[in-house]
Amino acid sequence: MRSPPEPTAGHPLPLVSWWQRWWKRQTPPLQDSVAMLVPMAAVLLFLAAIVAAFWYLRAEELERERESVRRDVEYAQQRLRLRLLERQEQLMRLARDASNHEVDAIEFTSRAESLVSQFPELQAVSWIDDRRVWRATYASPSVPPAQQHMAGDLLRPGDIETHYALARELAQPVYSQPNATGDRTAPLQLHIPLFDQGLFAGTVLGEFSVDGLLRYGIPPEVSAKYAVSLLDSTGKLLAGTTTNSRSPAESRPLPWAEPTNEYEVPVSPVGNSLVLRAQAWRTSLGLIGNGLFWLVAALSVLTSGLLMGTWRHTRRRLAAQQALQAETNFRRAMENSMLTGMRVLDLDGSISYVNAAFCTMTGWSEEELVGRKPPFPYWLETDTELMNERLEEEIHGRALPGGFQVRVRRKNGTIFPARLYVSPLVDAHGHQTGWMTSMTDITEPTRIREQLSASHERFTTVLEALDASVSVAPLGSEELLFANKMYRAWFGSDTVGHLGMVAQAGAAPSPSHGNDLDDVDPLAGLPTDALTAAQLANNEIFVPHLNKWLEVRSRYLTWVDGRLAQLVIATDITARRDAEEQAAQQADRAQSASRLITMGEMASSVAHELNQPLAAISNYCNGMMSRIRGQQIDTEALLGALEKTVKQAQRAGQIIQRIRTFVKRSEPNRTPAEVATMVSEAVELAGIELKRRNVRLNHYVAARLPTVHVDPILIEQVLVNLMKNAAESIDMARRPPARRTVELRVVPRRVEGHQAIEFAVQDTGKGLAPEVMERLFEAFFSTKAEGMGIGLNLCRSIVESHKGRMQAENLYNGSEVVGCRFSFWIPVDGAPDSVATDDRSPDWTATGQPPAAAGKAGAGSSIS
Incomplete structure (x- = not known):
């Protein structure tokens, strides 16, 4: 007896051996019965499975239906x-x-x-x-x-x-x-x-x-x-x-139906x-009347033997199909996630494929597009001829490599711009099967491009319509980057005018900056600070060939290509310069008129002042004539009387000469002047009016004051007007003799860190009302019935023309107004322009006090 074979992997040999041993122990009839019943039982079980499967499939079929x-x-x-x-x-x-x-x-x-x-x-x-x-x-x-x-x-x-x-x-x-x-x-x-x-x-x-x-x-x-x-x-x-045809309530289907x-x-x-x-x-015929059931039942016996043979083959095909399906799903997911629309045309021009992005852009579904021939539904009716030409070029391979722009109509009727790119579609065997077209929605880029174009057009229109010349040129080059219409009308289309204005403006002193050479690079002509922080420079120049005055403003900028350039804006200010010259002439005439008015008001006081030396001269002459007739005078007495007569005549001549000098109209002449001399001459002129009004004048001039660069006559006019107004204020307040005092103080002070001279006139009148204080320096505003309202306005203009400032303030004793103080300051020689600005409301808080030694060394006097 042979020994049983050893068990190998995948073959359950112990069970087979047991079945073989059991089978050999059975009788032949039983073996025949088992051989017949087992296949029959297998067929019955298979048929039962088929029936169950048919019932199940029928239920599934009904559910799918x-x-x-x-x-x-x-x-x-x-x-x-x-x-x-x-x-x-x-x-x-x-x-x-x-x-x-x-x-x-x-x-x-x-x-x-x-x-x-x-x-x-x-x-x-x-x-x-x-x-x-x-x-x-x-x-x-x-x-x-x-x-x-x-x-x-x-x-x-x-x-x-x-x-x-x-x-x-x-x-x-x-x-x-x-x-x-x-x-x-x-x-x-x-x-x-x-x-x-x-x-x-x-x-x-x-x-x-x-x-x-x-x-x-x-x-x-x-x-x-x-x-x-x-x-x-x-x-x-x-x-x-x-x-x-019956209603649902009347319809009674059979139970098995x-x-x-x-x-x-x-x-x-x-x-x-x-x-x-x-x-x-x-509807279905049912399971019993279905011939397919019996056909399957008959074929199931035939196919049962083939099922096992094809099972492994089916498994391999299923695995390949799953892999192919996964790859297809992956590629489909990539196509559906793309934002670019894809369209495939066959060689006849029909649409064979569109992706989800293409359908989303156009609004047409894949079913509505696939298989369509031109004209396609997303074409515009007005562009049909053009789109047909593009399609012919595309089919015959003449499409532009860079694509072309078209207008696409959505299903809802809206239109959007798109750019199409065409490339041949080649299969795995290298044969061309059609044309692949990619479409991109360029609505937003088109909108941005149109906005930029409109913005550039508006910018150009505004610059062309300006009444000023605008030009841009790079540094170190004669290329003209930009010039508007006014520049071309004045200077042509080259950079001669641009460079000429820059050179002339650089040579002229800037009205808003000093001429300190440390702020400018003499080699390059550029500011030493960062160009981005450079301020706009203004200059006024005269262009002979245009016969115009131009205000030139320039600054540095970075051009669109990264080069450093200079922007120059020139405005015609000829009319303004002419108006300023006329205004200056009118101001001179107004100043002369103001002095004449002042002297006219002081005429009686001047006559009374001249009457004293003239009466003394007459008395001296009559006395000498009487004593000469009586031969009662010797030579020494006669000489003494004649000397006194000469002094009185000189005094009268000085008074007349001072008045003539004050009222004489002349052009402003700024010369170095001594403050004490100007104050003494102004006090002498104003003292006549103060005596007539029984007002006492106390003046104090600090010692060792520096020389100022002014027009003495104009400064004297300001002082005379202020002292005359102070006397009138005291007279209108009807102050008692003990309080009829005007005080003039001239002391040094510092304004914004620079040296200046302050002139202050203080009276003991009733002061100024708040509404008067707001309009005090307005032209033609006066609190006097016979006033013309030009005195204080001219005084302020004179002071500001000397780069100074004037102010007025009330003096208080508790809550009572006990007087008013007018003051102004004039910068001394060497003070920069920044001391005087155009601000009409400066901070007038005291920035400096005269030194203590100045009060001791100063000179003062009193006139009553």
């Missing part, structure tokens, strides 16, 4: 809904035009006729105003005359009137429920409210044929597979066909008042 019906009905419902929404949008657009008074009744009827003829499901379009009057209407010729409305009729009570009121109340489109009356179904009505400036202005009524909606709104592939019908809210058939495969869904946006139902035409 129900799912297919549901999916197709929902797809048909979406198509029908989209069609209703499109018609609703078109009617709303017509309603909006009617609300805006852009269409009248005739135009409305014409547009309604166009809509009715274009869309067969639309039976009639009407316009009902806010008074319930049919203003305009158009109905399809298929509508019976009894159901048509006439313009001018009044809206009768009924469904239309009810939904008219509902649309007015809800202020939004309202659908009415269609009802089957007699042999004809009532149309589906859509009421769209009209509003004029927020007020209800009527409705636009659209009437849809229910049968037309079913016929044209349901896809043909759905109508071919199912019995499609439209029902009302009660389940009554409005349009379409059904597999069961399979239920009708149908699905119902309400039509949006109409709502539950309109229901879409689809019933499958064909």
Whole structure:
């Protein structure tokens, strides 16, 4: 006896050995029975499995049929809904035009006729105003005359009137429920409210044929597979066909009969008042009457032997299929995630493939595009000829490598710009099968480019319209980067004028900056600080060949190509310069007039002052004549009397000469002057008026004051005016003799860190009211009845022309005003221009006090 073979991997030899041993122990009849029953049992089990599988597959089939019906009905419902929404949008657009008074009744009827003829499901379009009057209407010729409305009729009570009121109340489109009356179904009505400036202005009524909606709104592939019908809210058939003519309540199917495969869904946006139902035409024969069952039962015996042989082969193919499916899904996911639209044309020009991005851009689905031949639905009608030419170039391989720009129309009618790139589509064998086109939406780049172009146009228009010359030129080059119209009119199209203005402006002193050479690089002519922080430089120059004065402003900037450039703006200020010269001449005349007025007011005091030396001269002469006649005078006495007479005559001459010098009109002459001399001459002139008003003058001039560079006559005019006004203020206040005092103080002070001389005139009058203080230095403003209002204004102008400032303030003793103080300061020689600015309201807080030694060393006097 041979020993049993050793067990190997994958072969359960112990079980086989046990079966062999058991089989050998059985009798031959039993072996025959087992040999027959075991295959039969296997076949029965297989048949049982087949039956169970058929029942299961039948259930799955029914479920798939129900799912297919549901999916197709929902797809048909979406198509029908989209069609209703499109018609609703078109009617709303017509309603909006009617609300805006852009269409009248005739135009409305014409547009309604166009809509009715274009869309067969639309039976009639009407316009009902806010008074319930049919203003305009158009109905399809298929509508019976009894159901048509006439313009001018009044809206009768009924469904239309009810939904008219509902649309007015809800202020939004309202659908009415269609009802089957007699042999004809009532149309589906859509009421769209009209509003004029927020007020209800009527409705636009659209009437849809229910049968037309079913016929044209349901896809043909759905109508071919199912019995499609439209029902009302009660389940009554409005349009379409059904597999069961009886109502659902009357239909009693047999227990063994399979239920009708149908699905119902309400039509949006109409709502539950309109229901879409689809019933499958064909039903299964059942399991028992299915010949396929018996065929499978017969073939199952034949195929059972083949199943095991093909099982391994199926496993290998399944694994390859799963790998291929995974690769396909991966590539499909990449295509769907792309933002670039992809389109494939075959060699005949038909669309064979589009990706999701292409469908998203155009709004057309893949089913609507694949297989289409030109003209494609996303082409513009006006661009059809151009697009055909582009397509011919594309098919014949003449497309531009850089692509070309086209206009694409979306399904909703909007248009956007796109750029197309074309390349040949080659398969794995190297054969060209078509053309691959990629499309990119360039709406945003186009918008940005148009905005930049419009911005550049506006910028150029503004610069060309300027009354000033604008030019830009790079440093170290004679290239003119930009020049506006005014520059070209003045200087032409080269940089001669630009460089000439820069050179002349650089040589002229800047009115806003000093001439310190440390701030300028003499080699390059550039500021030593950072160019980005360089301030705008202003200069006024005269251009001989234009015979114009120009204000030149320049600054440095970085040009668009990164080069350093200089911007120069030149403005014609010839008229302003002429006006300034005339104003200066008028100011000189006003100053002379002011001095004449002052001396006119002081005429009586001057006459009284001259009367004293003239009377003394007369007395001396009469006395000498009497003593000479009586021979009572000797030579020494005569000489003494003559010397006194000469002194009195000189005094009178000095008074007259001082007055002539004061009132004589002359051009401003700024010369180095001593402060003490100017003060003494002003005190001598004003002292006459103060004596006449019985006012005592105390003046103090600090010692060792520096020389100032001024026009002495103008400064004396200011002092005389201030002292004269102080005396008048005291006289008007009717102060007692003890308080009739004017004090003049001249002391050094520091203003903004620079040396200056301060002149202050203080009186003991009633001071200035707040409203007077605000307008004190205005021209032609005066508190005196006979005043002209030019004295203080001229004084301020004189002081500011000397780069100084003037102020006035009241003096207080507690809450009582005890006087007023007028003061002004003049910078000494060497003070920079920054000391005097154009600010009319400077901070007049004291910035410096005279040194203590100055009070001891100063010179003072008193006039009463």
